[in-house]
Amino acid sequence: MEAVIEIQHLNKAFGTHEVLKDINFSVNKGEVVCIIGSSGSGKSTLLRCVNLLEKPSGGKIIYNGENILDNKHDISAYRTKLGMVFQQFNLFNNHNVLKNCTVGQMKVLKRSRQEAEEVAMKYLKVVGMDQYVNAKPKQLSGGQKQRVAIARALSMEPDVMLFDEPTSALDPEMVGEVLKVMKELADSGLTMLIVTHEMGFAKEVSDRVVFMDKGVIAEEGSPEQIFNQPAQERTREFLKRTLN
Amino acid sequence: MSFEWVVEIISNNWPMFIRGAGVTLLISMVGTILGFIIGLLIGVIRTIPTPDRKAKRIFLKVINAILSIYIEIFRGTPMIVQAMVIYYGSALAFGVDMDRLNAAFLIVSINTGAYMSEIIRGGILSIDKGQYEAAQAIGMNHFQTMKNVVLPQAIRNILPATGNEFVINIKDTSVLNVISVSELFFQTKSIAGNNFRYFESFFVACILYFIMTFTVTRILRYIEKRLDGPENYTMYANQMQVETPEDLLRKKDNH
Numbered sequence: 450m451e452a453v454i455e456i457q458h459l460n461k462a463f464g465t466h467e468v469l470k471d472i473n474f475s476v477n478k479g480e481v482v483c484i485i486g487s488s489g490s491g492k493s494t495l496l497r498c499v500n501l502l503e504k505p506s507g508g509k510i511i512y513n514g515e516n517i518l519d520n521k522h523d524i525s526a527y528r529t530k531l532g533m534v535f536q537q538f539n540l541f542n543n544h545n546v547l548k549n550c551t552v553g554q555m556k557v558l559k560r561s562r563q564e565a566e567e568v569a570m571k572y573l574k575v576v577g578m579d580q581y582v583n584a585k586p587k588q589l590s591g592g593q594k595q596r597v598a599i600a601r602a603l604s605m606e607p608d609v610m611l612f613d614e615p616t617s618a619l620d621p622e623m624v625g626e627v628l629k630v631m632k633e634l635a636d637s638g639l640t641m642l643i644v645t646h647e648m649g650f651a652k653e654v655s656d657r658v659v660f661m662d663k664g665v666i667a668e669e670g671s672p673e674q675i676f677n678q679p680a681q682e683r684t685r686e687f688l689k690r691t692l693n
Numbered sequence: 694m695s696f697e698w699v700v701e702i703i704s705n706n707w708p709m710f711i712r713g714a715g716v717t718l719l720i721s722m723v724g725t726i727l728g729f730i731i732g733l734l735i736g737v738i739r740t741i742p743t744p745d746r747k748a749k750r751i752f753l754k755v756i757n758a759i760l761s762i763y764i765e766i767f768r769g770t771p772m773i774v775q776a777m778v779i780y781y782g783s784a785l786a787f788g789v790d791m792d793r794l795n796a797a798f799l800i801v802s803i804n805t806g807a808y809m810s811e812i813i814r815g816g817i818l819s820i821d822k823g824q825y826e827a828a829q830a831i832g833m834n835h836f837q838t839m840k841n842v843v844l845p846q847a848i849r850n851i852l853p854a855t856g857n858e859f860v861i862n863i864k865d866t867s868v869l870n871v872i873s874v875s876e877l878f879f880q881t882k883s884i885a886g887n888n889f890r891y892f893e894s895f896f897v898a899c900i901l902y903f904i905m906t907f908t909v910t911r912i913l914r915y916i917e918k919r920l921d922g923p924e925n926y927t928m929y930a931n932q933m934q935v936e937t938p939e940d941l942l943r944k945k946d947n948h
Contacts, residue, residue, distance in 0.1 A: 525832045583927055
């Protein structure tokens with residue numbers, strides 16, 4: 450299988466506090482990888498390191514056969530290839546829904562307005578928000594905001610989509626609509642790396658599950674293996690705590 | 694005070710009052726706009742994140758140091774003193790005979806710039822970190838992020854403070870009478886010097902100042918409302934403003 454992103458010996462420390470220790474893993478094309486683990490295990494930091502919102506302290510991130518961290522790389526160009534969906538949505542408050550999805554395409558990818566709007570509409574339709582193009586973010590509910598945020602990331606037509614706990618800030622009744630959209634995306638063959646607390650969702654959509662604990666990858670495997678026959682004691686403990 | 698005197702002063706001197714008010718308004722408007730631009734540039738430069746490369750980092754540090762010296766000096770000294778130093782100083786030291794009005798523009802602009810840069814820096818810092826991260830995550834650099842995402846929000850937030858600066862400028866241009874700029878205070882002084890009716894003359898000036906500041910605050914409030922946009926949004930049913938290739942195909946099939 451062809452790896453889109455390969456992470457080798459990644460370390461991240463805040464001061465003397467080591468948050469990530471020697472992380473090795475890769476995301477293959479068309480694969481859906483879920484990262485699970487308790488709060489503070491470093492899963493969000495890992496995701497943020499992948500698109501360099503946090504600067505890793507050491508290690509390599511290989512994308513297209515090249516190490517992104519070798520200082521010669523255009524970080525902005527690399528980031529356009531990764532779509533990021535945040536826990537707090539982070540829609541641009543000064544733009545309406547349509548503009549949220551077109552501004553990156555027009556300013557970064559230099560697409561024409563017409564092309565950008567066509568692409569934006571296509572993905573807004575995918576997430577079911579095409580009727581709200583004129584709305585401002587503050588006029589939308591949490592679930593709607595997150596769906597727009599997904600459309601905004603998709604509009605850049607990235608190689609990989611990164612989701613950082615996309616449903617954690619949502620009211621319970623809105624979690625479903627976002628997960629449904631993500632499930633559809635997963636089924637369409639999009640490469641996705643998802644940090645989540647939704648165990649049922651992780652079990653259902655992922656091709657591979659990564660369990661993190663205290664800054665290291667404790668266990669990695671297929672969802673059946675992780676959820677049904679976890680090899681590690683701490684995985685078992687974590688699942689027992691979260692599933693009940 | 695006699696009301697007759699006020700009427701007489703106005704009817705005899707209204708062109709001078711109007712001209713004075715016009716100059717006051719012109720200086721404060723140019724000063725606020727140029728000061729805003731200066732503040733915007735400085736605000737953006739002062740919020741550039743520390744670069745990784747050493748040479749760049751030192752360069753940025755030097756620029757930042759120069760900018761803070763500028764801000765501290767112009768915020769820390771009275772405009773009336775700055776006016777004297779810049780106007781007479783430039784004539785004495787460099788032999789530049791500045792036009793009084795240009796000197797006024799310069800003084801008010803750099804003075805306002807020093808205040809505005811701190812106001813704008815505050816406005817930029819008040820924007821949620823998530824907005825920067827989202828912009829960076831779709832590949833925008835610092836200046837694209839500023840221009841398309843952060844500044845529009847920051848400027849909206851600091852509009853009340855900017856209005857404040859404008860009003861302060863309208864009133865504070867009166868200190869420029871020390872370098873004989875023919876603004877409203879200077880004109881009123883000349884008028885009063887002719888008729889010895891100081892109270893009545895300055896009462897007229899008072900009203901003119903108030904009309905100017907009140908109008909400006911109202912206009913800015915209106916702009917704020919306009920920038921906020923409508924409270925409600927209209928649902929958008931595909932009215933072909935954006936046609937997808939699929940739509941076009943479908944249309945072709947129907948005909």
